[in-house]
Amino acid sequence: MVISATLNTGADVRLAARNNKHTSSTSGLAPSYLQANLIVLPSRYAADFRTLCTRNPVPCPLLAESATVGSFNALKSYIPSISGEKVAADIDIRHDAPRYNIYQESKLAAFEVPDIAAQWTDDHVAFLIGCSYSFETALTEAGLPPRHTVMGRNVPMYRTSVPLCPAGVFTGSTYVVSMRPYRRSDVETVREITRRFVTTHGEPIAWGWEAVRRFGIEDVASPEWGEKPLALDGGDFVDDGDYVPVFWGCGVTPQEAVMRAGLEGTVMGHAPGHMIVLDVTEDEVFGTAKAKINRKLGLTV
Amino acid sequence: MVISATLNTGADVRLAARNNKHTSSTSGLAPSYLQANLIVLPSRYAADFRTLCTRNPVPCPLLAESATVGSFNALKSYIPSISGEKVAADIDIRHDAPRYNIYQESKLAAFEVPDIAAQWTDDHVAFLIGCSYSFETALTEAGLPPRHTVMGRNVPMYRTSVPLCPAGVFTGSTYVVSMRPYRRSDVETVREITRRFVTTHGEPIAWGWEAVRRFGIEDVASPEWGEKPLALDGGDFVDDGDYVPVFWGCGVTPQEAVMRAGLEGTVMGHAPGHMIVLDVTEDEVFGTAKAKINRKLGLTV
Numbered sequence: 001m002v003i004s005a006t007l008n009t010g011a012d013v014r015l016a017a018r019n020n021k022h023t024s025s026t027s028g029l030a031p032s033y034l035q036a037n038l039i040v041l042p043s044r045y046a047a048d049f050r051t052l053c054t055r056n057p058v059p060c061p062l063l064a065e066s067a068t069v070g071s072f073n074a075l076k077s078y079i080p081s082i083s084g085e086k087v088a089a090d091i092d093i094r095h096d097a098p099r100y101n102i103y104q105e106s107k108l109a110a111f112e113v114p115d116i117a118a119q120w121t122d123d124h125v126a127f128l129i130g131c132s133y134s135f136e137t138a139l140t141e142a143g144l145p146p147r148h149t150v151m152g153r154n155v156p157m158y159r160t161s162v163p164l165c166p167a168g169v170f171t172g173s174t175y176v177v178s179m180r181p182y183r184r185s186d187v188e189t190v191r192e193i194t195r196r197f198v199t200t201h202g203e204p205i206a207w208g209w210e211a212v213r214r215f216g217i218e219d220v221a222s223p224e225w226g227e228k229p230l231a232l233d234g235g236d237f238v239d240d241g242d243y244v245p246v247f248w249g250c251g252v253t254p255q256e257a258v259m260r261a262g263l264e265g266t267v268m269g270h271a272p273g274h275m276i277v278l279d280v281t282e283d284e285v286f287g288t289a290k291a292k293i294n295r296k297l298g299l300t301v
Numbered sequence: 302m303v304i305s306a307t308l309n310t311g312a313d314v315r316l317a318a319r320n321n322k323h324t325s326s327t328s329g330l331a332p333s334y335l336q337a338n339l340i341v342l343p344s345r346y347a348a349d350f351r352t353l354c355t356r357n358p359v360p361c362p363l364l365a366e367s368a369t370v371g372s373f374n375a376l377k378s379y380i381p382s383i384s385g386e387k388v389a390a391d392i393d394i395r396h397d398a399p400r401y402n403i404y405q406e407s408k409l410a411a412f413e414v415p416d417i418a419a420q421w422t423d424d425h426v427a428f429l430i431g432c433s434y435s436f437e438t439a440l441t442e443a444g445l446p447p448r449h450t451v452m453g454r455n456v457p458m459y460r461t462s463v464p465l466c467p468a469g470v471f472t473g474s475t476y477v478v479s480m481r482p483y484r485r486s487d488v489e490t491v492r493e494i495t496r497r498f499v500t501t502h503g504e505p506i507a508w509g510w511e512a513v514r515r516f517g518i519e520d521v522a523s524p525e526w527g528e529k530p531l532a533l534d535g536g537d538f539v540d541d542g543d544y545v546p547v548f549w550g551c552g553v554t555p556q557e558a559v560m561r562a563g564l565e566g567t568v569m570g571h572a573p574g575h576m577i578v579l580d581v582t583e584d585e586v587f588g589t590a591k592a593k594i595n596r597k598l599g600l601t602v
Contacts (some may be wrong), residue, residue: 054499058356058466163463163515165359165506165550168496195469198355205466214464249466 009033010088013277014096020114023098025154025273031137032282034200035275036063036128037251038097039258040116040268043069046125048168052257053129055165059175059253061130061199063087063278070122079199079285088278093126099271101255106262112271119266129251130200131275132178134282135193139180142193146180151230154273155180156223157250161216162205164257173257177205177215177247181229181237184208184244194248196286207246209239220245225252225272310334311389314578315397321415324399326455326574332438333583335501336576337364337429338552339398340559341417341569344370347426349469353558354430356466360476360554362431362500364388364579371423380500380586389579394427400572402556407563413572420567430552431501432576433479435583436494440481443494447481452531455574456481457524458551462517463506465558474558478506478516478548482530482538485509485545495549497587508547510540521546526553526573 007013007022010033016022026035041049046069053062064087067074072093075084088096094117102110102119132155136146148155155178162175178201182190187207195203212220221228221236229237229245237243255269270276308314308323311334317323327336342350347370354363365388368375373394376385389397395418403411403420433456437447449456456479463476479502483491488508496504513521522529522537530538530546538544556570571577 051496051499051503055359055503057358163507165503167504168492191469195352198352202352202356202466203468206464 010277010279011090014088014091017098017276018092018095023114026098026275026277027133027154027273028149030277034063034278034280034282034285035131035133036278037131037254038093038100038268038270038276039127039129039254040093040120040124041127041258041263042265042267043123043125045169045261045263048170049127049254051167052164052170052254053127055167056253058201058205059164059249059251060257061201062127063130063199064128066093066124066126069125072120072124072126075128079280082280082284087128087280088276091276093276094120097270097274097276099274101269101271103259103263103267103269105264106259106267112274116268119268121266124266124268127254128276128278129254131251132201132248133275134200135197137282138193138197139190142189144182144186144190144193147229147232148180148227153230154226156220156227156229157225157252157272158215158217158220158247159224159256164253169261169263170257171261173253173260175205175215176225176250176252176256178226178250179220179223179229179245179247181243182207182246183242187244187246190246197282199285201249201251204246204248208244211247212245215247311578311580312391315389315392318399319393319396324415327399327576327578328434328455328574329450331578335364335579335581335583335586336432336434337579338432338555339394339401339569339571339577340428340430340555341394341421341425342428342559342564343566343568344424344426346470346562346564349471350428350555352468353465353471353555354428356468357554359502359506360465360550360552361558362502363428364431364500365429367394367425367427370426373421373425373427376429380581383581383585388429388581389577392577394577395421398571398575398577400575402570402572404560404564404568404570406565407560407568413575417569420569422567425567425569428555429577429579430555432552433502433549434576435501436498438583439494439498440491443490445483445487445491445494448530448533449481449528454531455527457521457528457530458526458553458573459516459518459521459548460525460557465554470564471558471562474554474561476506476516477526477551477553477557479527479551480521480524480530480546480548482544483508483547484543488545488547491547498583500586502550502552505547505549509545512548513546516548
């Protein structure tokens with residue numbers, strides 16, 4: 001594994017992942033470059049999956065897909081005013097995530113493998129879904145870094161009882177959420193900062209201890225993915241009258257939906273945390289306050 | 302009230318509503334013309350409302366809004382390839398729904414009034430939201446007419462415990478759903494028929510008696526809006542082992558969200574069932590199987 005500091009752009013990370021020089025989580029790599037969740041499906045499920053994303057844009061924000069069925073090196077973009085070439089040039093979807101998971105007949109068949117070149121067929125379609133790593137940079141810049149990043153841990157993720165709007169074969173699934181603790185008095189600021197990140201889950205979908213029960217989360221100390229949340233002193237994260245859990249839609253949702261749909265054949269995804277990093281930047285997709293002001297003043301951004 | 306049969310187009314219905322010649326429900330009027338739910342908000346809430354619709358497109362499918370703040374006679378369209386002028390020419394949002402409701406400080410202040418000309422200000426923004434009347438025609442044409450239309454009743458609508466994704470001031474709200482009974486054996490066909498109506502709620506979000514409990518609906522015989530569902534023999538609609546309740550996202554959802562948000566000032570909406578009928582047709586928005594085949598063959602549709 002190379003030193004992360006040398007991976008400054010999306011292209012850097014993709015190339016390092018492709019050559020198996022970077023094999024771990026992409027959290028914090030290539031700041032400001034958009035990172036993406038990956039789902040690869042047999043083509044007969046593609047139309048229903050697009051509909052699932054259209055109907056559930058908060059947990060399943062669709063950024064791009066294979067330019068044509070079977071294409072692993074060219075993208076069709078769903079980001080307004082951004083071409084597929086601009087989303088990620090010279091991409092190889094079979095190699096450019098640091099690690100992948102493989103599902104056969106809707107069961108996990110291989111875990112954190114380095115590539116999917118042997119499994120990819122000319123009947124597969126890849127989908128890239130927005131990732132909340134994007135807004136974590138903005139939170140940190142505003143002096144509100146997510147606790148898991150401060151403590152060098154993975155974000156906790158939970159199954160909920162909140163139903164997804166079904167679409168074709170994708171029925172019976174629910175939201176997966178990520179959780180970051182914040183002071184109750186900071187929640188409105190956190191909501192405002194993350195609101196503009198519309199294609200990477202946007203503002204939180206719930207906050208407060210009462211949301212844990214309402215979302216059917218059995219135990220906040222036992223996330224289904226990622227790592228257990230901690231108090232700042234390293235103890236358990238419990239109600240101290242100050243910090244509350246804040247929940248966002250999570251890009252693991254589409255992998256859950258795929259698992260629950262009983263799909264036939266070979267389905268692939270990135271290993272959670274091991275994203276495909278793109279060429280397009282957060283500022284290009286979401287704009288910035290500075291960019292907006294400059295545009296208003298007629299200045300070159 | 303004029304005879305419905307003479308109201309063949311969206312423009313016919315709008316003109317009749319404007320002149321108070323049609324003052325009742327628009328169900329079944331001007332078949333194939335898109336009908337729309339209406340919400341009118343003070344401009345300071347407009348950005349948050351747009352985000353609410355973007356995040357919850359199934360219950361809140363945004364079709365169009367005022368071309369500019371204060372505009373009641375020109376629209377900006379959100380329907381791909383359809384201009385605001387094509388959505389509805391010569392519209393007057395203050396008069397063109399048969400009946401309106403008016404809210405002051407988030408409380409219902411006037412019910413089923415004929416127009417909102419006196420309340421409209423140059424700070425108001427109108428939003429048009431898709432309506433499930435659109436797919437009811439398609440269901441009827443397929444030999445699966447919704448029971449409430451067959452029995453000449455209003456569709457039952459329910460509050461649920463399914464949370465909306467919050468957006469800015471719009472927090473704490475839940476899905477409102479409409480319900481149509483179908484044979485369990487017909488549910489997959491009903492799903493397929495309604496799937497393409499993406500901007501008018503699309504396919505159902507749940508079906509089956511177990512969904513009643515899961516959605517937190519206390520009593521299927523006591524809808525919050527519309528009329529109580531009945532069995533085909535006029536008795537109560539209960540589990541007979543054959544028919545099940547089928548639930549769709551409902552355009553009353555945004556009115557609920559507005560009520561729960563504690564908005565200040567004057568908010569207006571159509572009276573439920575009393576829609577604004579548009580110039581654009583279902584075929585123009587959703588295409589048809591026939592149109593698709595003709596396009597494939599290079600024929601003029």
